[in-house]
Amino acid sequence: MYAILDIETTGGQFNEEGITEIAIYRYDGHEIVDQFISLVNPEIPIQPFVVKLTGISNAMLQSAPKFFEVAKRIIEITEGCIIVAHNTVFDYRVLRLEFKRLGYDFQAQTLDTVELAQKLIPDMPSYSLGKLSRALGIPVADRHRASGDAMATVKLFKMLLDKDVEKTIISTFIKTEVEKGIAPKLLDIVDKLPSRCGIYYVHREDGKIIYIGKSRNIKKRVNQHFTGNQTKSKKIQLEVFDVTYEETGSELIALLKESQEVKVNKPKYNRAQSKTNLQWALYQQTDKNGYINLVLDKYDRNRQEITAFNSIIEAKTTMHRLTQRYELCPKLTGLDDAKTNCQSYTVKTCDGACIGEISADVYNLRVQAFLNDYTFTSENMIILDRGRNVGERSAVLIENGIYKGYAFFDLNYQVLNSKVLHKILVPMPHNRDTTAIIRMHLRRNPKLKIVNF
Known part of the structure; x- marks a missing residue:
């Protein structure tokens, strides 16, 4: 549990400030479960x-109200939480200062x-909350007011959780639970999980991830x-000590996140998935008569594959x-090794490309139709899908056939080109697995909305 807060103060000499406004959102990593927002009488001039x-x-x-009148509520809403703020050094110091004046440590x-943004979103021109929010498409209402700044920090933190592929933030949270002596039972763990699409992480007591999985129904899969x-x-x-999760809404993003995060975190019960199993690939070559042949062979990194298995x-x-x-010829797709015509020609299900009865130009048009459906090696496109809630959409970016990453965005934030999308993108590496995952998902879901650019 996290307590995401922002504090406005009177200003003045170091350690002589007083709080004028405070906003705290209790956040479970997925949604706000409680909140406290109040002006505070600092009893000194601003x-x-x-x-x-x-x-x-x-x-x-x-x-x-004066600070002593809201102190109990602040303790209640932050109990058992990790304090999160934009420039925590300031907010946490001032909060401790006010409690110290009451004789409470x-x-x-x-x-x-x-610090998290500097690590997970490097090379930004500014890390001030206002400029960072604008660059990332995070709406900020009431800038320099506690509630507006705290809500922007919630949305920023949610984005940082998405970008934290190594799960260092979640591991810190699990260690905190261990220190508190809380050991949830299996039934309690399952009970808190959603019946929605996403990724789940099985942690042992020291916070280390021992298994990563994806499911359209997280609760059902973990229960299994x-x-x-x-x-x-x-x-x-x-x-197992605990299970954390991330909703994705999009099954494609769940598949891509699972593939990458297994490779990065190397959970011991995902060993079979930690490296690619795509040992076979489909290649194309043109024979001496000009017909495009499709060839199944062992994967060869020096050859351009069409798809993998x-x-x-x-x-x-x-x-x-x-x-x-x-309507391809089994001989030219490597399924029939006949010396002359293929068996399908004999039974009249092949029109004779194998023996030259139709021209290479006519036959190759069919092969090209297959290649167009099964590759995106030169495409620039954004695959749009559902988000984690009704007010959100997701996007997967492909540039020049290379998978660049994914993002979640508010329905009011127009994402129609890669330049806009790059600002909020969770960057991900491109490899054979991601290519195979995207190809397969597009084939199985032909109605997905795609924006070409």
């Missing part, structure tokens, strides 16, 4: 430049979104792990289906 900056005047605070673990009799399920049941059985099964769908 510096004139602060009045001009925030719009909070001395007159506005005359009837506001307020302490909590902290995370600073400035906890009730299964397979060897891997039993090992997970013995070691986990096994030769999967490859041949797929090629049989595609040969029929695109």
Whole structure:
């Protein structure tokens, strides 16, 4: 649990400031579960430049509660939380200062979104909350007021959680739970999980991730792990301390995140997925008569593949289906090794490309139709899909056939080209697995909205 806060102060000498406004959002990593927003009477004058900056005047605070009147509520809403703020050094110091004046030693673990942004979104021209929010498409209402700045920090923190592929933020959270001595039971773990699409992370007691999975129904899938009799399920049941998750809404993003995060975090029960299993690939070559042949072969990094497969059985099964769908010749797709015409020609299901009865130009048009459907090697496109809630959409960016990453954005934020999308993108590496995942998903979901540019 996180307490994301922002504080406005009177200004003045170091450690002599007083709080004029405070906003705290209790955030569980997915949504706000509680909030506290209040003006505070600091009992000292506000510096004139602060009045001009925030719009909070001395007159506005005359009837506001004093800090001791809101202190109990602040303790309640931050209990068991990691304090998150944009420039935590300032907000946490001032909050502790006010409690110290009451004779109370307020302490909590902290995370600073400035430091996290510098690590996870490098090379930004500015890391001030206002400029960073504008650059990332985060709407900010009431800038320099506690509620507006705290809400912008919530949205920024949510974006940083998405970008934290190594899961260092979540691991810190799990360690905090361990220190508090909380050990949730399997039933409690399942109960808090959503029945929605996303990624889930199984943690052991030290916060380390031991398994990463994706599912269209996270709750159902984790429950299967906890009730299964397979060897891997039993090992997970013995070691699990907690399960965290990230909703994606989009199944494609869930597949892509799972593939990459398994490679980065190397969970011990995902060993089979930590490196690619795509050992077979489909290639094209033109024979001496000008016909484009499709060839199944072992993966060769020096050849340009059309698509890839986990096994030769999967490859041949797929090629049989595609040969029929695109009316290709089994001999020219490597499924028939006949010396003359293919067997399909004999039974009149092939029109004779294998023996030259139709021209290479006519036949190659069919092959090209297949290639157009199965590759995006030179395409620039944005794949749009559902987001994590009704007010959000997701986008996957491909430039010149290279997968660049994904993003979530508000429905009011128009994402129609790559320049806009790059500002909010969670950058991801391009590899054979991501290519295969995207190709397969597009084939299975032909109605997905695609913006070409």
